[in-house]
Amino acid sequence: MSDAASVRREEVWKAFGGRLTRSHEGYLFILIIAYCLIVNGINSSFLSLENIFDVLKSSSIMGTMAIGVFVVVLSGGIDISFTAIATVSMFVTVKILLGFTGNVALAFAMAGVIGMLMGCINAVLVHFCRLPTLIVTLGTSSIFHGGLLALARIPYIYTVPPYLFGFSRRMAFSWTAASGATVGLSMMTVIVLAVALLTWAILRYTSIGRGVYAIGGNAEAAKRAGFNIARIQFFIYGYVGLLSGVASMEYVALVRHVHPFNLMDILLDIIAAVVLGGTSLAGGRGTVGGTLLGVLMIYLIRNSLVLMRIPSYWDSVIVGLVIVVSTGINAYGRTLGRSGRKAIDA
Amino acid sequence: MANDLLCLRNVSKTFAGVKALSHVDLSVREGEVHALVGENGCGKSTLIKIIAGVLPPDAGATITIRGRVWKHLRAIDSISQGIQVMYQDLALFPNLTVAENIAVSQYIQDRKPVVSRREMAETAREAMRLVSVSLDLSTTVDELSIAKQQLVAICRSITRGARLIIMDEPTSSLGRRDVEYLLTVIRGLREKGITTLFVGHKLNEVFEIADRVTVLRDGRGMGTFEASQLDPGKLVTLMTGGQIAHAPLPSAGQAGEPILELRKLTRAGQFTDISLTLRPGEILGIAGLLGSGRTELAMSIFGMSRPDSGEILVQGVPRRIRSVPDAMALGIGYVPEERLVQGLFMDHSVKRNLIVTVLRTLLGRLGLLDSARTDGFVRSWISELGIKTPSADSPVKQLSGGNQQRVVLSKWMERSPRILILDGPTVGIDVKAKGEIHEIMRTLAGKGMGIIMISDETAEIVQHTNRFLLMKDGRITAEHETREVTENGLLEELLTT
Numbered sequence: 001m002s003d004a005a006s007v008r009r010e011e012v013w014k015a016f017g018g019r020l021t022r023s024h025e026g027y028l029f030i031l032i033i034a035y036c037l038i039v040n041g042i043n044s045s046f047l048s049l050e051n052i053f054d055v056l057k058s059s060s061i062m063g064t065m066a067i068g069v070f071v072v073v074l075s076g077g078i079d080i081s082f083t084a085i086a087t088v089s090m091f092v093t094v095k096i097l098l099g100f101t102g103n104v105a106l107a108f109a110m111a112g113v114i115g116m117l118m119g120c121i122n123a124v125l126v127h128f129c130r131l132p133t134l135i136v137t138l139g140t141s142s143i144f145h146g147g148l149l150a151l152a153r154i155p156y157i158y159t160v161p162p163y164l165f166g167f168s169r170r171m172a173f174s175w176t177a178a179s180g181a182t183v184g185l186s187m188m189t190v191i192v193l194a195v196a197l198l199t200w201a202i203l204r205y206t207s208i209g210r211g212v213y214a215i216g217g218n219a220e221a222a223k224r225a226g227f228n229i230a231r232i233q234f235f236i237y238g239y240v241g242l243l244s245g246v247a248s249m250e251y252v253a254l255v256r257h258v259h260p261f262n263l264m265d266i267l268l269d270i271i272a273a274v275v276l277g278g279t280s281l282a283g284g285r286g287t288v289g290g291t292l293l294g295v296l297m298i299y300l301i302r303n304s305l306v307l308m309r310i311p312s313y314w315d316s317v318i319v320g321l322v323i324v325v326s327t328g329i330n331a332y333g334r335t336l337g338r339s340g341r342k343a344i345d346a
Numbered sequence: 347m348a349n350d351l352l353c354l355r356n357v358s359k360t361f362a363g364v365k366a367l368s369h370v371d372l373s374v375r376e377g378e379v380h381a382l383v384g385e386n387g388c389g390k391s392t393l394i395k396i397i398a399g400v401l402p403p404d405a406g407a408t409i410t411i412r413g414r415v416w417k418h419l420r421a422i423d424s425i426s427q428g429i430q431v432m433y434q435d436l437a438l439f440p441n442l443t444v445a446e447n448i449a450v451s452q453y454i455q456d457r458k459p460v461v462s463r464r465e466m467a468e469t470a471r472e473a474m475r476l477v478s479v480s481l482d483l484s485t486t487v488d489e490l491s492i493a494k495q496q497l498v499a500i501c502r503s504i505t506r507g508a509r510l511i512i513m514d515e516p517t518s519s520l521g522r523r524d525v526e527y528l529l530t531v532i533r534g535l536r537e538k539g540i541t542t543l544f545v546g547h548k549l550n551e552v553f554e555i556a557d558r559v560t561v562l563r564d565g566r567g568m569g570t571f572e573a574s575q576l577d578p579g580k581l582v583t584l585m586t587g588g589q590i591a592h593a594p595l596p597s598a599g600q601a602g603e604p605i606l607e608l609r610k611l612t613r614a615g616q617f618t619d620i621s622l623t624l625r626p627g628e629i630l631g632i633a634g635l636l637g638s639g640r641t642e643l644a645m646s647i648f649g650m651s652r653p654d655s656g657e658i659l660v661q662g663v664p665r666r667i668r669s670v671p672d673a674m675a676l677g678i679g680y681v682p683e684e685r686l687v688q689g690l691f692m693d694h695s696v697k698r699n700l701i702v703t704v705l706r707t708l709l710g711r712l713g714l715l716d717s718a719r720t721d722g723f724v725r726s727w728i729s730e731l732g733i734k735t736p737s738a739d740s741p742v743k744q745l746s747g748g749n750q751q752r753v754v755l756s757k758w759m760e761r762s763p764r765i766l767i768l769d770g771p772t773v774g775i776d777v778k779a780k781g782e783i784h785e786i787m788r789t790l791a792g793k794g795m796g797i798i799m800i801s802d803e804t805a806e807i808v809q810h811t812n813r814f815l816l817m818k819d820g821r822i823t824a825e826h827e828t829r830e831v832t833e834n835g836l837l838e839e840l841l842t843t
Contacts, residue, residue, distance in 0.1 A: 205461055221438060
């Protein structure tokens with residue numbers, strides 16, 4: 001019996017280890033752990049619980065947006081208007097909320113709906129005008145953001161509703177650490193985890209989610225198989241808009257002001273995170289988990305090099321290196337796999 | 347007739363004044379394997395689209411499906427009547443599993459918002475049972491060979507309640523063993539009462555599988571025949587309107603020093619101890635099935651993969667061929683098997699494809715393309731090889747297979763290589779275009795070029811080579827003077843292991 005049990009344990013371990021080293025996510029996970037250990041070796045406060053929860057909290061804005069962008073990329077498209085959508089819905093929502101007494105839920109709902117509407121404009125252009133997604137979102141990004149700057153005379157807001165920044169300190173659970181600081185799981189982290197779970201379930205179990213994979217794999221075949229392409233496109237671009245709006249509220253809660261340019265800067269980091277997470281830019285392949293890991297990796301590089309006393313100019317260089325090397329290894333592995341298969345098949 | 351599943355009468359179709367089909371009749375009996383044959387461009391695809399309800403026929407046509415006359419057959423009607431078309435591109439999702447690819451139509455049809463994986467697997471298993479195939483349900487489709495992908499597509503059409511499966515040139519990208527298997531599957535479908543309309547132009551397959559044959563030529567029906575009453579000669583005559591015959595080639599090509607010699611060339615896992623000589627003016631066949639190492643050998647000669655050991659002598663001088671430019675500098679040309687993927691830029695114009703290998707010779711003074719010279723060059727090749735194209739600026743993907751193959755050939759011929767390797771030069775093209783490609787090959791050999799033709803079509807090897815080698819599992823197992831071999835003899839030798 002103990003023999004059987006140990007064999008079984010070994011099998012489980014092997015399967016686990018196999019997944020860890022073979023799948024892109026596993027590989028990325030190992031990379032993140034390794035990176036954390038290195039940083040911790042230089043600055044031992046890095047892996048403190050306090051810091052870990054803080055990273056999970058502040059990376060949640062990137063995480064929420066990245067999941068939306070992941071869905072678009074999965075369908076074989078690309079969205080570069082989501083930062084503009086976030087910026088506009090952030091401004092409009094806060095502006096409206098300042099007029100009366102609202103609450104956190106209303107703020108998130110309002111920003112989400114505004115973002116979704118703008119996403120639907122993208123969907124109309126992509127689906128009915130049959131324009132390439134890059135061109136559409138390049139155009140709408142410019143229109144949304146430019147429109148904000150032109151129409152809002154002062155596109156900065158320095159007083160935001162107090163309940164919003166109250167929200168940024170809300171925890172799902174917390175305790176007081178030995179140092180006296182309050183440590184715990186931020187509600188913002190809960191939001192991104194909930195969004196991740198929801199997205200995963202939609203993609204895996206619903207007809208519309210399978211349609212996203214199908215369009216990404218073979219758009220023509222998806223049409224012929226009878227998928228409702230219009231509905232799926234509206235879902236995709238509406239969803240990324242919605243999540244951009246939600247993320248913009250997380251951002252306001254964290255930084256406590258509205259700025260028309262700050263969010264625009266994270267565009268490339270988020271697309272990079274999605275790609276780093278193993279999502280194929282050609283569409284059809286990728287996972288929510290990989291995307292979150294990609295976000296974590298990029299976020300860590302951006303925010304921890306300084307702890308190792310490396311000048312922040314090196315952020316971008318290292319982010320770039322990580323993307324090129326890790327996707328390169330991934331692609332190389334696929335090529336090897338394919339040629340190996342060919343030999344067996346023949 | 348009462349037991350006709352599908353009956354078309356007097357079907358014509360005109361596109362912008364051009365008659366693609368004129369007064370075609372076709373009746374398909376319940377449970378038979380019916381072959382629809384004809385050269386490329388004879389109207390086969392148009393006819394399929396009319397049956398599928400994708401294109402409406404011109405007025406005057408009658409379409410009867412299982413006794414019911416359809417005035418306006420729409421795509422959805424055709425599907426609801428159990429007609430499923432398997433197009434050449436298969437319309438599969440490479441990123442999804444076998445189970446999902448098979449069951450996808452089912453869950454769309456059921457309009458359930460939530461998808462159950464268990465139901466998906468059950469649907470797929472049921473379909474596989476009906477088709478009598480077994481595939482691993484959890485592998486993704488891009489990991490399967492084309493042959494297996496076809497099986498997935500067949501299973502999927504079963505889930506849509508197919509009574510009649512129309513297969514559009516299903517064998518054009520399969521090796522011989524896979525073709526055999528596909529034909530077995532079709533026979534199995536026939537036993538279960540499912541009708542197949544097999545569209546193609548490979549005569550041996552038609553004779554192997556079809557109960558009846560309908561022939562189209564230039565948009566006209568040439569009649570429907572019991573397969574047993576036809577023979578290949580007669581069928582070719584019906585398809586082309588004239589017999590194509592070739593004088594056998596003499597044993598030896600022109601005398602002279604070998605222009606290419608391989609000595610014990612080996613690349614681990616791909617081919618072993620390959621020795622051969624090629625003389626000027628000779629067409630040397632390499633007969634081998636998919637996976638015999640034939641293509642890998644060609645790639646090594648052409649500098650795309652380096653052999654582990656052995657020697658390559660070009661005109662008596664040992665050479666190291668490390669890259670494609672090396673091979674080209676030595677006068678070696680290669681027309682790949684998958685010309686669509688490897689040999690052409692499909693979205694680019696005929697003109698651009700023609701000049702890409704000779705760009706340097708067409709440069710003007712400033713190092714820019716000399717457009718007058720380029721145009722003249724392109725015109726001369728289009729007329730010399732008889733490439734049928736609307737214009738030099740049409741994208742290559744709009745051309746028929748035979749014409750695409752001609753573009754590939756001319757690309758290489760302009761460099762006037764001394765050694766030309768043709769890998770499956772007539773795969774997927776029709777009888778007439780095939781004859782023309784063979785004619786071009788013979789002309790080139792007549793001018794002193796040495797040609798290596800890799801093929802698994804026995805007829806082609808037996809009719810158009812001086813000598814040939816048999817390749818199996820990476821080794822050369824026999825060498826024959828072509829004159830001494832019959833087609834059946836070769837076929838037997840090729841298929842026995």
